Amino acid sequence: xxxxxxxxxxxxxxxxxxxxxxxxxxxxxxxxxxxxxxxxxxxxxxxxxxxxxxxxxxxxxxxxxxxxxxxxxxxxxxxxxxxxxxxxxxxxxxxxxxxxxxxxxxxxxxxxxxxxxxxxxxxxxxxxxxxxxxxxxxxxxxxxxxxxxxxxxxxxxxxxxxxxxxxxxxxxxxxxxxxxxxxxxxxxxxxxxxxxxxxxxxxxxxxxxxxxxxxxxxxxxxxxxxxxxxxxxxxxxxxxxxxxxxxxxxxxxxxxxxxxxxxxxxxxxxxxxxxxxxxxxxxxxxxxxxxxxxxxxxxxxxxxxx
Amino acid sequence: xxxxxxxxxxxxxxxxxxxxxxxxxxxxxxxxxxxxxxxxxxxxxxxxxxxxxxxxxxxxxxxxxxxxxxxxxxxxxxxxxxxxxxxxxxxxxxxxxxxxxxxxxxxxxxxxxxxxxxxxxxxxxxxxxxxxxxxxxxxxxxxxxxxxxxxxxxxxxxxxxxxxxxxxxxxxxxxxxxxxxxxxxxxxxxxxxxxxxxxxxxxxxxxxxxxxxxxxxxxxxxxxxxxxxxxxxxxxxxxxxxxxxxxxxxxxxxxxxxxxxxxxxxxxxxxxxxxxxxxxxxxxxxxxxxxxx
Amino acid sequence: xxxxxxxxxxxxxxxxxxxxxxxxxxxxxxxxxxxxxxxxxxxxxxxxxxxxxxxxxxxxxxxxxxxxxxxxxxxxxxxxxxxxxxxxxxxxxxxxxxxxxxxxxxxxxxxxxxxxxxxxxxxxxxxxxxxxxxxxxxxxxxxxxxxxxxxxxxxxxxxxxxxxxxxxxxxxxxxxxxxxxxxxxxxxxxxxxxxxxxxxxxxxxxxxxxxxxxxxxxxxxxxxxxxxxxxxxxxxxxxxxxxxxxxxxxxxxxxxxxxxxxxxxxxxxxxxxxxxxxxxxxxxxxxxxxxxxxxxxxxxxxxxxxxxxxxxxxxxxxxxxxxxxxxxxxxxxxxxxxxxxxxxxxxxxxxxxxxxxxxxxxxxxxx
Numbered sequence: 007x008x009x010x011x012x013x014x015x016x017x018x019x020x021x022x023x024x025x026x027x028x029x030x031x032x033x034x035x036x037x038x039x040x041x042x043x044x045x046x047x048x049x050x051x052x053x054x055x056x057x058x059x060x061x062x063x064x065x066x067x068x069x070x071x072x073x074x075x076x077x078x079x080x081x082x083x084x085x086x087x088x089x090x091x092x093x094x095x096x097x098x099x100x101x102x103x104x105x106x107x108x109x110x111x112x113x114x115x116x117x118x119x120x121x122x123x124x125x126x127x128x129x130x131x132x133x134x135x136x137x138x139x140x141x142x143x144x145x146x147x148x149x150x151x152x153x154x155x156x157x158x159x160x161x162x163x164x165x166x167x168x169x170x171x172x173x174x175x176x177x178x179x180x181x182x183x184x185x186x187x188x189x190x191x192x193x194x195x196x197x198x199x200x201x202x203x204x205x206x207x208x209x210x211x212x213x214x215x216x217x218x219x220x221x222x223x224x225x226x227x228x229x230x231x232x233x234x235x236x237x238x239x240x241x242x243x244x245x246x247x248x249x250x251x252x253x254x255x256x257x258x259x260x261x262x263x264x265x266x267x268x269x270x271x272x273x274x275x276x277x278x279x280x281x282x283x284x285x286x287x288x289x290x291x292x293x294x295x296x297x298x299x300x301x302x303x304x305x306x307x308x309x310x311x312x
Numbered sequence: 313x314x315x316x317x318x319x320x321x322x323x324x325x326x327x328x329x330x331x332x333x334x335x336x337x338x339x340x341x342x343x344x345x346x347x348x349x350x351x352x353x354x355x356x357x358x359x360x361x362x363x364x365x366x367x368x369x370x371x372x373x374x375x376x377x378x379x380x381x382x383x384x385x386x387x388x389x390x391x392x393x394x395x396x397x398x399x400x401x402x403x404x405x406x407x408x409x410x411x412x413x414x415x416x417x418x419x420x421x422x423x424x425x426x427x428x429x430x431x432x433x434x435x436x437x438x439x440x441x442x443x444x445x446x447x448x449x450x451x452x453x454x455x456x457x458x459x460x461x462x463x464x465x466x467x468x469x470x471x472x473x474x475x476x477x478x479x480x481x482x483x484x485x486x487x488x489x490x491x492x493x494x495x496x497x498x499x500x501x502x503x504x505x506x507x508x509x510x511x512x513x514x515x516x517x518x519x520x521x522x523x524x525x526x527x528x529x530x531x532x533x534x535x536x537x538x539x540x541x542x543x544x545x546x547x548x549x550x551x552x553x554x555x556x557x558x559x560x561x562x563x564x565x566x567x568x569x570x571x572x573x574x575x576x577x578x579x580x581x582x583x584x585x586x587x588x589x590x591x592x593x594x595x596x597x598x599x600x601x602x603x604x605x
Numbered sequence: 606x607x608x609x610x611x612x613x614x615x616x617x618x619x620x621x622x623x624x625x626x627x628x629x630x631x632x633x634x635x636x637x638x639x640x641x642x643x644x645x646x647x648x649x650x651x652x653x654x655x656x657x658x659x660x661x662x663x664x665x666x667x668x669x670x671x672x673x674x675x676x677x678x679x680x681x682x683x684x685x686x687x688x689x690x691x692x693x694x695x696x697x698x699x700x701x702x703x704x705x706x707x708x709x710x711x712x713x714x715x716x717x718x719x720x721x722x723x724x725x726x727x728x729x730x731x732x733x734x735x736x737x738x739x740x741x742x743x744x745x746x747x748x749x750x751x752x753x754x755x756x757x758x759x760x761x762x763x764x765x766x767x768x769x770x771x772x773x774x775x776x777x778x779x780x781x782x783x784x785x786x787x788x789x790x791x792x793x794x795x796x797x798x799x800x801x802x803x804x805x806x807x808x809x810x811x812x813x814x815x816x817x818x819x820x821x822x823x824x825x826x827x828x829x830x831x832x833x834x835x836x837x838x839x840x841x842x843x844x845x846x847x848x849x850x851x852x853x854x855x856x857x858x859x860x861x862x863x864x865x866x867x868x869x870x871x872x873x874x875x876x877x878x879x880x881x882x883x884x885x886x887x888x889x890x891x892x893x894x895x896x897x898x899x900x901x902x903x904x905x906x907x908x909x910x911x912x913x914x915x916x917x918x919x920x921x922x923x924x925x926x927x928x929x930x931x932x933x934x935x936x937x938x939x940x941x942x943x944x945x946x947x948x949x950x951x952x953x954x955x956x957x958x959x960x961x962x963x964x965x966x967x968x969x970x971x972x
Contacts, residue, residue, distance in 0.1 A: 165820045182819070398935055
């Protein structure tokens, strides 16, 4: 607790401010971060409007503290980054947030609601959607069906209406179809709606996973290494898309990524994880110059990171 | 005394199940397949021993030995011909192939030995042991069955823990690709497991037929399913689990027969399996595996 | 023709299946009318429709939901015996045998679905091979319980016993409906081929419509990737259970159809081997491929009868064929060669299509 992030002062206040419901300006790089009691930071425009709060979150695997005392907050429209060396516990944090693992300690508060005792599907309905590091699509189904499955809880139609083709079924199917195509349009994938998901190229599969997650109408979108395996131009496009999603859907995005250009380029607040513990929090420039972070990535020798 | 008699019978029957279940569990551990033909290998073992003793007039020891040799070869041949080409195939295809193999063995036996039940000659010519003024009678075959089970268990444990081949077996069941990279011949190891499992099935076949001396082409199927249940009960893939599951199952079955009814005994055995799996989804001694996210 | 071409793939494929079933029915009816069917074939018609229904319903679990069930015959037997009891009780109340048949079917389906729920709720905690062994165990338990069930009907209503027929304490004129291991006898034979055909259509209707709905997509999502399905808010237990219970209910109705085609049925008929047979229909027809399942169920029900002259060799040949089909269909080299061939043919046909579109439209107009 002896760290200094709490006293951090934002350097530039070029674009912050304004009502939180208002669309954030395109230029987000210099968004102002404001400190919170838990020594977390959120963008100033989200002041008092956190979507996610983790309090002393932790999990043990056997004797190993895979994640320990994880305190973190995400603002309502923030793009937050979670970085750290391999095996630091980043994906485990996502698995805790989505209740793939039940936390051993601590609390996760989503939009004011404690998610203790919720299951993965319940957390999704409460508003957390995610993508996976190793892509997990419904491989044998079409692109459109993948998105329709993402819309599962957005459109009601029971088993009996489905079997006996009640009027409700036709209405629901129309809504499924229209909304699926609308969402696919965000990533310009509408023309691939009929393709089998498993046969798509790698980059398209990653995009489809994001669309599917968006279909669940999340308040917080978790992206696990969205740029893995992408070339620089694809990564640049992805960065644009991530911003576009936040602006259009007005949601918070939290991402794990090893591509530092992407992380430093779009994230407003960043947390660095090492051996399951947060070793630094702050803005991109803050993290870049943090000696502890440099040590975690490059070893003990004091060398310039960049 | 009735209780004690039942207990002894139960442990004896359970020991047979345990020996069969060991074959099931080892094959599952390494090939990740439900080998439904295993039960019919038992039947083949029984018939080989029967033929040696009845038609060739060989001594029982030689009959048992030939049965073991015959079944070991049969197991290896089945694996090579039917299962090896399907190593990459979906598990359902392998399951259906195993069922096909089971039908094949049963119907071959039906053609060779006909459907009429054969009375299995006694392998052991020792008198029954009578205790407490004849209130408790133990047949020598019960004792031999239990002893055989213990010996098999000890040998298998030593084999898997101490020998190079045993370690290779365990490595293959953990991760075949990694084992191959370490220079282990995966195909040879799998063949070895089928050989051991089928050899054990032959022993189980002789013991089963000695205790319940009726031999038919379908003799192996019900004990096969029960032993499979025992393997799952104890935690499939685990050797001590198979032994524990087998013996428990045998005891439960005999007690259910004695105190509840012959007809319902099987239902109770299966009901116990379900209850155990609900409490411990991976069986009594099984390890629960989680998919990595 | 144009309408047909514009339809999406699944609708078109489903229509082909419906058409196939209807044409097959009409052909068989036609053959029956002109006396082209042997009496053994006539006796096979209802069992064939029964096994088609069973193959379709098991496909819902094995192919669509991706779970291995080895106890499908258990649900069939629940349906069969329930329908026998239900129809006997309805005999005095409902005059028309047709209505009795449908009521019997519905009650049988309901009973089997209830059995499905009872079994499914605990079982759905398990996965993969563990689920398979538990369904096997349940199939055996159902068979065992029915072997020990005595049920009689007299003017006082139903009498149940788990020990023997005498314990029922029926009054004079009472009728034993289920007689332990001897099963049910004196069943009113009200099934026929047409009713079997109607049930096949109904089963197809339910399965196709379920698959192409919100619930069906959720079922397939769980099959394709359980963790991803949960992450988008789908309760895996609910949808696995849904597939299992609907399948059980349909199997129960098929069981009712089967039972009411015979004078008597015994519980041991619905054993593990029967469950395996149904599974073989599904696997040989192609997992999740309903049409394939219908064809293989038909062939594998008809062929054994036709091959009776082979005697004991019949089952041996069946076993060898089963193994060979599995080996060949899963041989990678053969599959690759087959795929290449298929692609070639498709490409050629595609070219033809472009050339002959006007001709085809003309043809469609004429037809």
